[in-house]
Amino acid sequence: MSSNWKKILAALLSGLIFGLGLAVSGLANPDNVLQFLVLSSDWSPALLFVMGAGILVSIAGYKWVLHRGPVLEDKLQLPSNNKLDRSLLTGAAIFGVGWGFAGFCPGPAIVGLSTGMAEPFVFVAALIVGSQIQRLASSS
Amino acid sequence: MITDKYLMATAGGALIGTASVMLLWLNGRVAGVSGILNGSFSRKWSETSWRIAFLVGLIAGGLLYQWITGAPLIERSDFPTWMTVVAGLLVGYGTRLGNGCTSGHGVCGVSRLSMRSIAATITFVLVGMLVATGISKVIS
Numbered sequence: 388m389s390s391n392w393k394k395i396l397a398a399l400l401s402g403l404i405f406g407l408g409l410a411v412s413g414l415a416n417p418d419n420v421l422q423f424l425v426l427s428s429d430w431s432p433a434l435l436f437v438m439g440a441g442i443l444v445s446i447a448g449y450k451w452v453l454h455r456g457p458v459l460e461d462k463l464q465l466p467s468n469n470k471l472d473r474s475l476l477t478g479a480a481i482f483g484v485g486w487g488f489a490g491f492c493p494g495p496a497i498v499g500l501s502t503g504m505a506e507p508f509v510f511v512a513a514l515i516v517g518s519q520i521q522r523l524a525s526s527s
Numbered sequence: 528m529i530t531d532k533y534l535m536a537t538a539g540g541a542l543i544g545t546a547s548v549m550l551l552w553l554n555g556r557v558a559g560v561s562g563i564l565n566g567s568f569s570r571k572w573s574e575t576s577w578r579i580a581f582l583v584g585l586i587a588g589g590l591l592y593q594w595i596t597g598a599p600l601i602e603r604s605d606f607p608t609w610m611t612v613v614a615g616l617l618v619g620y621g622t623r624l625g626n627g628c629t630s631g632h633g634v635c636g637v638s639r640l641s642m643r644s645i646a647a648t649i650t651f652v653l654v655g656m657l658v659a660t661g662i663s664k665v666i667s
Contacts, residue, residue, distance in 0.1 A: 391573055397553035398577035402584020403591070405546035405558060405630075410592035412539020413532065415600045424659035436536035437543070438633055444544025445638035449551060457555030464555050465639070466626070471646050478625020479632070479647035483654025485617030488662065489610055492618060492629045494560040497582055501589030502600050509608060510615040517619025518565055525624075 394459050406498045412437040415498045417490030424487050485517075547635050550581070559631020560585070561622035621651075 413419040414437055423434035457463055486492050491499070491510050499507030547558035554577060567578035589600055622628040625647055627636060632651075636644020 391576060394554050394577045395580040398550065398556075398581040399584045399587075401546045401550040401553070401558065402581035403546075403588045404542055404549065404584075405581075406585035406588020407592055408539045408542030408544075408546060408588070409585075410539070410589050410600055411542060412536050414539065415589060415592075416602060417606075418602055421659055421663075424655045425663045426656060426660045427663065431532070433532055433536040436533050437540035438629075438637075440537045440540025441544040441547070441634040442540075442638050444541050445547050445634055448544065448548025449638050452548060452552045457551065458553050460555035462555060463551065465557065466636075466641070466643075468626075469641065469643060471643060475625050475643055475647055476650055478621045478623070479650035480654045481617050481621030482625055482628060483621070483651035484658050485614040485619075485621060486629075486651060487655035487658030487660075488617065489606065489614035490659070491611075491614060492560075493564060493622060494585065494628070494630050496615075497560065497564070497585045498589040499601055501586045501593065504601055504604070505608075506601065506604075506606055506611055509611045510618075513612045513615025514619040515564070517616035517621075518561070518623040519619075520616070521620045521623040522565075 390459055397459060405494070406501075408441075409495050409498045415495045417495070420486075420490035420492075420495070424490065543630075543634060544638075547630070547638075551635075557631060557635045559627050559635055561619075561628040562626070562631050565623060625651075 409415045413433060419431070419433060422429060422431040453463070489510065491507070493514060496507050496510045496514065500511060550556050550558045556577070558581075563578045563581050567575050567582060569575050593600060618628070627644065627647060629651070632644040632647040637648055
Protein backbone atom coordinates (compact mmCIF):
# COMPACT_ATOMS: atom_id res chain seq x y z
CA MET A 388 0.00 0.00 0.00
CA SER A 389 1.35 3.44 -0.92
CA SER A 390 2.23 5.85 1.85
CA ASN A 391 -0.57 8.22 0.81
CA TRP A 392 -3.17 5.47 1.16
CA LYS A 393 -1.85 4.66 4.62
CA LYS A 394 -2.20 8.33 5.56
CA ILE A 395 -5.76 8.34 4.19
CA LEU A 396 -6.66 5.28 6.27
CA ALA A 397 -5.02 6.74 9.38
CA ALA A 398 -6.93 10.03 8.96
CA LEU A 399 -10.19 8.15 8.34
CA LEU A 400 -9.77 6.17 11.57
CA SER A 401 -8.71 9.24 13.54
CA GLY A 402 -11.72 11.16 12.20
CA LEU A 403 -14.01 8.26 13.10
CA ILE A 404 -12.77 8.16 16.70
CA PHE A 405 -12.89 11.98 16.88
CA GLY A 406 -16.47 12.04 15.59
CA LEU A 407 -17.52 9.24 17.91
CA GLY A 408 -15.95 11.17 20.80
CA LEU A 409 -17.87 14.33 19.91
CA ALA A 410 -21.12 12.33 19.73
CA VAL A 411 -20.51 10.40 22.98
CA SER A 412 -19.50 13.55 24.85
CA GLY A 413 -22.76 15.27 23.94
CA LEU A 414 -20.96 18.16 22.20
CA ALA A 415 -22.44 17.25 18.84
CA ASN A 416 -25.72 18.50 20.30
CA PRO A 417 -25.75 22.32 20.24
CA ASP A 418 -28.24 22.39 23.13
CA ASN A 419 -25.51 20.95 25.38
CA VAL A 420 -22.98 23.51 24.15
CA LEU A 421 -25.40 26.35 24.87
CA GLN A 422 -26.04 24.90 28.33
CA PHE A 423 -22.36 25.64 28.99
CA LEU A 424 -22.18 28.99 27.18
CA VAL A 425 -25.40 30.45 28.63
CA LEU A 426 -24.73 31.49 32.21
CA SER A 427 -28.00 30.68 33.97
CA SER A 428 -29.37 28.51 36.77
CA ASP A 429 -29.36 25.69 34.20
CA TRP A 430 -25.59 26.03 33.59
CA SER A 431 -23.67 22.79 33.04
CA PRO A 432 -19.86 22.42 33.15
CA ALA A 433 -19.96 19.20 31.06
CA LEU A 434 -18.04 20.90 28.20
CA LEU A 435 -15.13 21.47 30.58
CA PHE A 436 -15.03 17.72 31.27
CA VAL A 437 -14.86 17.03 27.53
CA MET A 438 -12.05 19.53 26.96
CA GLY A 439 -10.29 18.51 30.17
CA ALA A 440 -10.24 14.81 29.29
CA GLY A 441 -9.23 15.58 25.69
CA ILE A 442 -6.37 17.81 26.87
CA LEU A 443 -5.10 15.32 29.48
CA VAL A 444 -4.95 12.47 26.97
CA SER A 445 -3.35 14.77 24.36
CA ILE A 446 -0.70 16.17 26.71
CA ALA A 447 0.46 12.65 27.57
CA GLY A 448 0.21 11.38 23.99
CA TYR A 449 1.85 14.42 22.39
CA LYS A 450 4.81 14.13 24.73
CA TRP A 451 5.33 10.60 23.55
CA VAL A 452 4.87 11.51 19.86
CA LEU A 453 7.20 14.54 20.10
CA HIS A 454 9.83 12.18 21.46
CA ARG A 455 9.54 9.50 18.77
CA GLY A 456 8.29 11.38 15.68
CA PRO A 457 5.51 10.44 13.25
CA VAL A 458 5.14 7.04 11.55
CA LEU A 459 4.02 7.95 8.02
CA GLU A 460 5.79 11.31 7.66
CA ASP A 461 9.40 12.43 8.00
CA LYS A 462 8.60 15.04 10.58
CA LEU A 463 5.75 16.55 12.58
CA GLN A 464 3.93 19.49 11.00
CA LEU A 465 3.23 21.75 13.94
CA PRO A 466 2.28 25.43 13.80
CA SER A 467 5.51 27.44 14.09
CA ASN A 468 3.97 30.84 14.74
CA ASN A 469 3.96 31.64 18.46
CA LYS A 470 3.21 35.35 18.40
CA LEU A 471 0.06 36.69 19.97
CA ASP A 472 -1.22 39.04 17.31
CA ARG A 473 -4.33 40.98 16.55
CA SER A 474 -5.67 38.63 13.88
CA LEU A 475 -5.48 35.65 16.27
CA LEU A 476 -7.49 37.43 18.94
CA THR A 477 -9.91 39.13 16.53
CA GLY A 478 -10.51 35.82 14.77
CA ALA A 479 -11.06 33.97 18.05
CA ALA A 480 -13.50 36.68 19.18
CA ILE A 481 -15.48 36.55 15.90
CA PHE A 482 -15.55 32.75 16.19
CA GLY A 483 -16.81 33.15 19.78
CA VAL A 484 -19.69 35.37 18.61
CA GLY A 485 -20.76 32.76 16.05
CA TRP A 486 -20.33 29.92 18.53
CA GLY A 487 -22.46 31.70 21.13
CA PHE A 488 -25.06 32.46 18.47
CA ALA A 489 -25.92 28.87 17.56
CA GLY A 490 -23.85 26.54 19.75
CA PHE A 491 -22.12 25.04 16.73
CA CYS A 492 -18.40 24.90 16.06
CA PRO A 493 -16.81 23.19 13.02
CA GLY A 494 -16.26 19.66 14.43
CA PRO A 495 -19.73 19.06 15.87
CA ALA A 496 -21.35 20.64 12.80
CA ILE A 497 -19.59 18.19 10.46
CA VAL A 498 -20.48 15.27 12.74
CA GLY A 499 -24.03 16.65 12.65
CA LEU A 500 -24.17 16.11 8.87
CA SER A 501 -24.67 12.44 9.75
CA THR A 502 -28.17 13.26 11.02
CA GLY A 503 -29.31 14.32 7.55
CA MET A 504 -30.98 17.32 9.20
CA ALA A 505 -31.02 20.67 7.39
CA GLU A 506 -29.46 22.74 10.18
CA PRO A 507 -25.91 21.29 10.13
CA PHE A 508 -25.88 21.41 6.31
CA VAL A 509 -26.85 25.09 6.33
CA PHE A 510 -24.23 25.77 9.01
CA VAL A 511 -21.40 23.96 7.20
CA ALA A 512 -22.26 25.72 3.90
CA ALA A 513 -22.17 29.12 5.66
CA LEU A 514 -18.95 28.08 7.41
CA ILE A 515 -17.23 27.42 4.07
CA VAL A 516 -18.54 30.70 2.62
CA GLY A 517 -17.36 32.66 5.69
CA SER A 518 -13.92 31.10 5.47
CA GLN A 519 -13.65 31.90 1.75
CA ILE A 520 -14.71 35.51 2.41
CA GLN A 521 -11.85 35.81 4.90
CA ARG A 522 -9.38 34.26 2.45
CA LEU A 523 -10.42 36.62 -0.38
CA ALA A 524 -10.45 39.64 1.96
CA SER A 525 -6.94 38.91 3.19
CA SER A 526 -5.44 38.23 -0.24
CA SER A 527 -6.75 41.41 -1.87
CA MET B 528 -28.41 10.60 35.23
CA ILE B 529 -26.26 13.60 36.18
CA THR B 530 -23.17 11.48 36.85
CA ASP B 531 -23.94 9.69 33.62
CA LYS B 532 -23.68 12.98 31.73
CA TYR B 533 -20.24 13.77 33.14
CA LEU B 534 -19.06 10.22 32.60
CA MET B 535 -20.06 10.45 28.93
CA ALA B 536 -18.45 13.90 28.65
CA THR B 537 -15.19 12.55 30.06
CA ALA B 538 -15.25 9.38 27.95
CA GLY B 539 -16.02 11.41 24.81
CA GLY B 540 -13.22 13.85 25.62
CA ALA B 541 -10.78 10.95 26.06
CA LEU B 542 -11.80 9.62 22.62
CA ILE B 543 -11.22 13.07 21.09
CA GLY B 544 -7.78 13.21 22.73
CA THR B 545 -6.96 9.70 21.51
CA ALA B 546 -7.93 10.65 17.95
CA SER B 547 -5.79 13.79 18.01
CA VAL B 548 -2.77 11.88 19.35
CA MET B 549 -3.30 9.25 16.66
CA LEU B 550 -3.31 11.79 13.84
CA LEU B 551 -0.13 13.42 15.14
CA TRP B 552 1.55 10.06 15.74
CA LEU B 553 0.68 8.51 12.36
CA ASN B 554 0.42 11.49 9.99
CA GLY B 555 2.35 14.12 11.94
CA ARG B 556 -0.65 16.44 11.73
CA VAL B 557 -2.69 18.47 14.19
CA ALA B 558 -6.38 17.52 14.42
CA GLY B 559 -7.84 20.98 13.93
CA VAL B 560 -11.18 20.64 12.19
CA SER B 561 -11.39 24.17 10.73
CA GLY B 562 -7.85 23.91 9.34
CA ILE B 563 -8.53 20.46 7.92
CA LEU B 564 -11.73 21.70 6.29
CA ASN B 565 -9.98 24.75 4.77
CA GLY B 566 -7.04 22.66 3.56
CA SER B 567 -9.33 20.13 1.89
CA PHE B 568 -9.96 22.63 -0.93
CA SER B 569 -6.35 22.51 -2.08
CA ARG B 570 -5.54 21.29 -5.61
CA LYS B 571 -2.92 18.75 -4.56
CA TRP B 572 -4.29 15.23 -3.97
CA SER B 573 -1.64 14.51 -1.33
CA GLU B 574 -2.86 17.58 0.59
CA THR B 575 -6.60 17.06 0.20
CA SER B 576 -6.94 13.27 0.41
CA TRP B 577 -6.15 12.68 4.09
CA ARG B 578 -8.17 15.75 5.05
CA ILE B 579 -11.25 14.58 3.18
CA ALA B 580 -10.77 11.14 4.78
CA PHE B 581 -10.70 12.74 8.24
CA LEU B 582 -13.92 14.67 7.50
CA VAL B 583 -15.60 11.52 6.19
CA GLY B 584 -14.44 9.80 9.40
CA LEU B 585 -16.13 12.51 11.49
CA ILE B 586 -19.44 11.90 9.73
CA ALA B 587 -18.98 8.13 10.03
CA GLY B 588 -18.38 8.56 13.78
CA GLY B 589 -21.72 10.36 14.07
CA LEU B 590 -23.45 7.62 12.07
CA LEU B 591 -21.86 4.88 14.18
CA TYR B 592 -23.03 6.55 17.39
CA GLN B 593 -26.60 6.88 16.15
CA TRP B 594 -26.56 3.31 14.87
CA ILE B 595 -25.32 1.89 18.19
CA THR B 596 -27.37 4.01 20.59
CA GLY B 597 -30.40 4.86 18.47
CA ALA B 598 -30.28 8.28 20.13
CA PRO B 599 -30.57 11.52 18.15
CA LEU B 600 -27.43 13.69 17.87
CA ILE B 601 -29.31 16.96 17.52
CA GLU B 602 -32.61 17.42 19.31
CA ARG B 603 -33.75 20.88 18.29
CA SER B 604 -35.54 21.34 14.99
CA ASP B 605 -36.95 24.84 15.37
CA PHE B 606 -33.74 26.88 15.38
CA PRO B 607 -34.14 29.96 13.11
CA THR B 608 -32.32 29.37 9.80
CA TRP B 609 -31.10 32.98 9.56
CA MET B 610 -29.32 32.54 12.89
CA THR B 611 -27.65 29.35 11.65
CA VAL B 612 -26.46 31.20 8.54
CA VAL B 613 -25.10 34.18 10.49
CA ALA B 614 -23.41 31.86 13.00
CA GLY B 615 -21.82 29.76 10.24
CA LEU B 616 -20.48 32.84 8.42
CA LEU B 617 -18.96 34.22 11.63
CA VAL B 618 -17.45 30.88 12.66
CA GLY B 619 -15.99 30.36 9.16
CA TYR B 620 -14.53 33.88 9.00
CA GLY B 621 -13.27 33.88 12.59
CA THR B 622 -11.65 30.44 12.58
CA ARG B 623 -9.78 31.22 9.36
CA LEU B 624 -8.58 34.60 10.63
CA GLY B 625 -7.64 33.13 14.02
CA ASN B 626 -6.16 29.93 12.54
CA GLY B 627 -8.22 27.47 14.53
CA CYS B 628 -11.31 26.45 16.43
CA THR B 629 -12.28 24.42 19.48
CA SER B 630 -10.32 21.36 18.32
CA GLY B 631 -7.15 22.93 16.90
CA HIS B 632 -6.70 25.61 19.56
CA GLY B 633 -8.87 24.26 22.39
CA VAL B 634 -7.59 20.69 22.48
CA CYS B 635 -4.45 20.30 20.31
CA GLY B 636 -2.93 23.75 20.89
CA VAL B 637 -3.65 23.93 24.61
CA SER B 638 -2.12 20.44 24.96
CA ARG B 639 1.08 21.68 23.31
CA LEU B 640 0.96 24.58 25.80
CA SER B 641 0.94 27.03 22.86
CA MET B 642 0.39 30.56 24.15
CA ARG B 643 -1.49 31.45 20.97
CA SER B 644 -3.93 28.60 21.45
CA ILE B 645 -4.42 29.28 25.16
CA ALA B 646 -5.15 32.96 24.42
CA ALA B 647 -7.50 32.06 21.55
CA THR B 648 -9.36 29.48 23.67
CA ILE B 649 -9.89 31.89 26.56
CA THR B 650 -11.09 34.52 24.05
CA PHE B 651 -13.64 32.37 22.21
CA VAL B 652 -15.01 30.78 25.39
CA LEU B 653 -15.49 34.16 27.11
CA VAL B 654 -16.97 35.84 24.01
CA GLY B 655 -19.16 32.78 23.38
CA MET B 656 -20.51 32.95 26.94
CA LEU B 657 -21.14 36.67 26.67
CA VAL B 658 -23.04 36.35 23.38
CA ALA B 659 -25.00 33.20 24.26
CA THR B 660 -26.02 34.62 27.65
CA GLY B 661 -26.99 37.94 26.04
CA ILE B 662 -29.12 36.26 23.40
CA SER B 663 -30.90 34.07 25.94
CA LYS B 664 -31.73 37.19 27.97
CA VAL B 665 -33.16 38.92 24.89
CA ILE B 666 -35.26 35.88 23.92
CA SER B 667 -36.70 35.23 27.39
